[in-house]
Amino acid sequence: MPSALPLGLPAPEDGILPTDAAVGADARDFGLYVHIPFCAVRCGYCDFNTYTATELGGGASQDAYAGSVLTELGLGAVALERSGVPRRPMSTVFFGGGTPTLLPAEDLAAILRAATATWGLEPGAEVTTEANPDSVTPESLRILRDAGFTRVSFGMQSAVPHVLAVLDRTHAPERVPQAVQWARDAGLKVSLDLIYGTPGESIDDWRASLTTALSYGPDHISAYALIIEEGTRLASQIRRGQVPPIDDDDHADKYALADELLTAGGLHWYEVSNWARTPDDACRHNLAYWRGSDWWGAGPGAHSHVGGTRWWNVKHPRAYSTALDTGKSPAAGREILTTADRYVEDVMLRVRLREGLPTGKLAPAGRTAVAGLIADGLVEPAAAFAGRVVLTFRGRLLADAVVRRLLPD
Amino acid sequence: MSPMARTAPVPAATDPAIIRNFCIIAHIDHGKSTLADRMLQLTGAVEQRDMKAQYLDRMDIERERGITIKSQAVRLPWEVDGTSYALNMIDTPGHVDFTYEVSRSLAACEGAILLVDAAQGIEAQTLANLYLAMENNLTIIPVLNKIDLPAAQPEKYAAELASLIGGEPEDVLMVSGKTGVGVEALMDKIVRDLPAPTGDPDAPARAMIFDSVYDTYRGVVTYVRVVDGKLSPRERIQMMSTRASHELLEIGVSSPEPKPSKGLGVGEVGYLITGVKDVRQSKVGDTVTNLHKPAAESLGGYEDPKPMVFSGLYPLDGTDYPVLRDALAKFTLNDAALVYEPETSAALGFGFRVGFLGLLHLEITRERLEREYNLDLISTAPNVEYDVTLEDKRVLKVTNPSEYPMGKIAEVREPMVSATILAPSEFVGAIMELCQQRRGVLGGMDYLSEDRVEIRYRLPLAEIVFDFFDLLKSKTRGYGSLDWKADGDQVSDLVKVDILLQGEQVDAFSAITHRDKAYAYGVMMTGKLRELIPRQQFEVPIQAAIGARIIARESIRAIRKDVLAKCYGGDITRKRKLLEKQKEGKKRMKMVGRVEVPQEAFIAALSSDESKDKAKK
Numbered sequence A: 001m002p003s004a005l006p007l008g009l010p011a012p013e014d015g016i017l018p019t020d021a022a023v024g025a026d027a028r029d030f031g032l033y034v035h036i037p038f039c040a041v042r043c044g045y046c047d048f049n050t051y052t053a054t055e056l057g058g059g060a061s062q063d064a065y066a067g068s069v070l071t072e073l074g075l076g077a078v079a080l081e082r083s084g085v086p087r088r089p090m091s092t093v094f095f096g097g098g099t100p101t102l103l104p105a106e107d108l109a110a111i112l113r114a115a116t117a118t119w120g121l122e123p124g125a126e127v128t129t130e131a132n133p134d135s136v137t138p139e140s141l142r143i144l145r146d147a148g149f150t151r152v153s154f155g156m157q158s159a160v161p162h163v164l165a166v167l168d169r170t171h172a173p174e175r176v177p178q179a180v181q182w183a184r185d186a187g188l189k190v191s192l193d194l195i196y197g198t199p200g201e202s203i204d205d206w207r208a209s210l211t212t213a214l215s216y217g218p219d220h221i222s223a224y225a226l227i228i229e230e231g232t233r234l235a236s237q238i239r240r241g242q243v244p245p246i247d248d249d250d251h252a253d254k255y256a257l258a259d260e261l262l263t264a265g266g267l268h269w270y271e272v273s274n275w276a277r278t279p280d281d282a283c284r285h286n287l288a289y290w291r292g293s294d295w296w297g298a299g300p301g302a303h304s305h306v307g308g309t310r311w312w313n314v315k316h317p318r319a320y321s322t323a324l325d326t327g328k329s330p331a332a333g334r335e336i337l338t339t340a341d342r343y344v345e346d347v348m349l350r351v352r353l354r355e356g357l358p359t360g361k362l363a364p365a366g367r368t369a370v371a372g373l374i375a376d377g378l379v380e381p382a383a384a385f386a387g388r389v390v391l392t393f394r395g396r397l398l399a400d401a402v403v404r405r406l407l408p409d
Numbered sequence B: 001m002s003p004m005a006r007t008a009p010v011p012a013a014t015d016p017a018i019i020r021n022f023c024i025i026a027h028i029d030h031g032k033s034t035l036a037d038r039m040l041q042l043t044g045a046v047e048q049r050d051m052k053a054q055y056l057d058r059m060d061i062e063r064e065r066g067i068t069i070k071s072q073a074v075r076l077p078w079e080v081d082g083t084s085y086a087l088n089m090i091d092t093p094g095h096v097d098f099t100y101e102v103s104r105s106l107a108a109c110e111g112a113i114l115l116v117d118a119a120q121g122i123e124a125q126t127l128a129n130l131y132l133a134m135e136n137n138l139t140i141i142p143v144l145n146k147i148d149l150p151a152a153q154p155e156k157y158a159a160e161l162a163s164l165i166g167g168e169p170e171d172v173l174m175v176s177g178k179t180g181v182g183v184e185a186l187m188d189k190i191v192r193d194l195p196a197p198t199g200d201p202d203a204p205a206r207a208m209i210f211d212s213v214y215d216t217y218r219g220v221v222t223y224v225r226v227v228d229g230k231l232s233p234r235e236r237i238q239m240m241s242t243r244a245s246h247e248l249l250e251i252g253v254s255s256p257e258p259k260p261s262k263g264l265g266v267g268e269v270g271y272l273i274t275g276v277k278d279v280r281q282s283k284v285g286d287t288v289t290n291l292h293k294p295a296a297e298s299l300g301g302y303e304d305p306k307p308m309v310f311s312g313l314y315p316l317d318g319t320d321y322p323v324l325r326d327a328l329a330k331f332t333l334n335d336a337a338l339v340y341e342p343e344t345s346a347a348l349g350f351g352f353r354v355g356f357l358g359l360l361h362l363e364i365t366r367e368r369l370e371r372e373y374n375l376d377l378i379s380t381a382p383n384v385e386y387d388v389t390l391e392d393k394r395v396l397k398v399t400n401p402s403e404y405p406m407g408k409i410a411e412v413r414e415p416m417v418s419a420t421i422l423a424p425s426e427f428v429g430a431i432m433e434l435c436q437q438r439r440g441v442l443g444g445m446d447y448l449s450e451d452r453v454e455i456r457y458r459l460p461l462a463e464i465v466f467d468f469f470d471l472l473k474s475k476t477r478g479y480g481s482l483d484w485k486a487d488g489d490q491v492s493d494l495v496k497v498d499i500l501l502q503g504e505q506v507d508a509f510s511a512i513t514h515r516d517k518a519y520a521y522g523v524m525m526t527g528k529l530r531e532l533i534p535r536q537q538f539e540v541p542i543q544a545a546i547g548a549r550i551i552a553r554e555s556i557r558a559i560r561k562d563v564l565a566k567c568y569g570g571d572i573t574r575k576r577k578l579l580e581k582q583k584e585g586k587k588r589m590k591m592v593g594r595v596e597v598p599q600e601a602f603i604a605a606l607s608s609d610e611s612k613d614k615a616k617k
């Protein structure tokens, strides 16, 4: 079951933004996120806005999907222009899901081409697609590379069959090295997603997943602690006692192991759950989210942000295409961030980055809290003296608590 | 069979010879209020269409819990052999916490119906209430109720009842409050067997106050039984104890709705309204007379009910303190048994120490406060009142463990009760074991019949007032019943157990226990808290201590992970809302030193297991 959209203000049908949104836009990067809401099967732990063919039924076909996205991009360009937001070439593009590679590679290429025609693409821009290991072929990856894609992020999750089984993952573990090799051959950078702390996963299982992933030589690894999301099949299995519950201490141990092995394997943390081989290998698109840049999010349930206005599209693919067919913005709601909201987001997102949060950005109450955080071993003292709040290893594991302490009401 | 009375005797003009005043007394749940229903119906006091089960249980809380808390007096007409009589019936509560309601109702009557559930037989409050009625020289009519039940054993219990009261088993009436069987015969018997009230109609007026209730619309409504003379509307009356005088704005009878009358004469039961706002100005037990023609001697009242258990009541949200203060003030208007004074707790903030008649009284009061004033309350573990004598001979009354003196103590006295337990004889062993564990001293034992025994123990109040009754029930498969009354005090070896979180004492969790039970309390409380307090960024030791000596310890391991990390893409709004929610949760935390304790943990730790079990049922 996909999770719920936030409650916000109604979004206008023409997609016009408040006047503030344009202020200072020239100094901000602009990116594009394209959501592809389709999966072959739904994994039991997943609450992303994605649908299998059976869940969709008729009326919202994958074939027509790229067309709807193109319509949204067209509307988007007009709305931005009419809102006075200057046209900026895209610095990053990210196709996420769902499983983007469930669409024909030509469809993804066509969307990228259209977006480039609309906004332009910066030289050296990062263009990523997420992919399931079993939804790519050497050919599809070459098509993507030729269309301008630079990076692919595979949902590997684990190398251990019984863990993959609890996660409902359908790919064969052997498929991952193959897919990675094809991507390399096509000239794409490779990232792998891993999940740790799955019920039944031993510390050695996790070690095996990490060393296996490292042995494929990726440029980037995201390692996420499994979250039991309400309404998912896994959540009900745990509630009924069919699957054992997850455990925070186990997660902490596994995070420690991940950080140790990934660092030893030449990947360095740059965000709480993300490790990259070199600073250039960090996911620039995600960094843009965390640094408060502008981006257009296309597709059902996609979120956008331009100059302090956030909005999100209707969730269901059918509602999405219906809105676009009638020439309306598919936005379901929006919020105009107050100065206080922006401050909270800035602290909340930046503190999780290796580059840290400039102490100058903190309000006096937050600055006062830093001393205590250093004393508790959660914040690096040297970095703090140099003007940045950077989490220690222990601080990364307690990042939410650090944020709460930096933001006392 | 008697017909419904064709004419009802008129108040103020009723010959005492045709008045019968009686109350219905019984063990809890034996069917008093249901029998009262049938009487209301048979006499036409309540119309058929207005009838509902336990009609006289009017408070929401009475209806929800299916128990009577307050006595209710009703005037009913009844005809026997062509004469219309005026019957004053008082339905009384059965629960031991409200025994004082029974005793003051008895003072308004010449007779009592002793009702016994024909499937249960005599139980502890049957005896207790019978003895009360006998002390008041009332004529007793023994009645077996619920004879419609398949499990009823009327012969057996009629014999038991007859041997208890004296008389023949055949004299015991058989009724069913549910079906109405036997109720008319009972009404006739009330008229025939109960004495009519006597009094001097020409003497200065004397009326006994047996209840006083505050009503938002009418002010204080005072229930009286006229002994001598007559009271009339508009006359000036005087309260004999305080000499305060008031104008009688309204006088009347309940039938069962209030019905103003031309007055009340000898033997009549009814109500008065004088416009006073506080029940303490119209005190139960006081005598009402006429200001200009006062009686020389009052009727002699009864003692105020004494609070037996004390608990701190604190609003969860500190800003609700004034609401709680006003609510308690209003409650005491109506509940002479409730006493309170402000207190503060380092852990819980500002609140009140409140004295109650027992745990049920506490529970009900708290529930009503929460409901009627929209409050969320924490109540601290209930306590009895200790007399602590210091070495310098000063005596302190301690109702709150945190007031327990630190210095040298010469002696501590704790309140005692004499308890009566009735149960089938097969459980004698189990009961004695339980009482022994609770520091009881056997007072005596009697067989009420071949297989039913009455066991008397003297026990510390603190040992029986909390979970004793539930244990008794479970050890006797539900057949045991308990009654108790205050019985002085005794010197005991008591200690105060403190609970420390990271070395900081949490006053709300301190307890006064017998030295032999201190360890068990310490282990129980530290264990509970370990489960209830969420992990913090550091390890939190939890200790139980007597003075400086640690008697039990637990610890909460430091939390190691507090970070949500998943690829939420651009849904930053969701992330921020999550953070806001976490911060909201933090606001509901009370800080004990550096430790964040959720308010729920206080509530759960302070609620006895017994009430948790009840919630489960």
Ligand SMILES: Nc1nc2c(ncn2[C@@H]2O[C@H](COP(=O)(O)OP(=O)(O)OP(=O)(O)O)[C@@H](O)[C@H]2O)c(=O)[nH]1
Pocket: B026, B027, B028, B029, B030, B031, B032, B033, B034, B035, B054, B066, B067, B068, B069, B092, B093, B094, B095, B145, B146, B147, B148, B149, B175, B176, B177, B178, B179
């Ligand atoms: N079968 C049967 N059930 C009865 C009879 N009388 C009362 N009950 C049931 O017994 C329960 C208790 O009845 P109440 O009339 O509330 O008893 P009570 O003595 O007034 O109780 P307290 O006021 O709390 O002491 C209810 O569930 C009644 O329905 C009866 O004659 N037959």
Ligand SMILES: C[S@@+](CC[C@H](N)C(=O)[O-])C[C@H]1O[C@@H](n2cnc3c(N)ncnc32)[C@H](O)[C@@H]1O
Pocket: A045, A046, A047, A048, A096, A097, A098, A099, A130, A131, A132, A133, A154, A155, A156, A157, A193, A194, A195, A224, A225, A226, A227, A228, A229, B565, B566, B567
């Ligand atoms: C949109 S999904 C990735 C793309 C692709 N559909 C796949 O699953 O391979 C992004 C990543 O989020 C992570 N993820 C999804 N649900 C999660 C959960 N409940 N807890 C932790 N990580 C989760 C997985 O690692 C997943 O690869």
Ligand code: SF4
Pocket: A038, A039, A041, A042, A043, A046, A047, A048, A050, A097, A098, A099, A132, A155
């Ligand atoms: S494949 Fe990815 S997006 Fe699809 S259900 Fe599984 S985890 Fe979710």
Ligand SMILES: [Mg+2]
Pocket: B032, B033, B034, B057, B067, B068, B091, B092, B093, B094
């Ligand atoms: Mg009742």
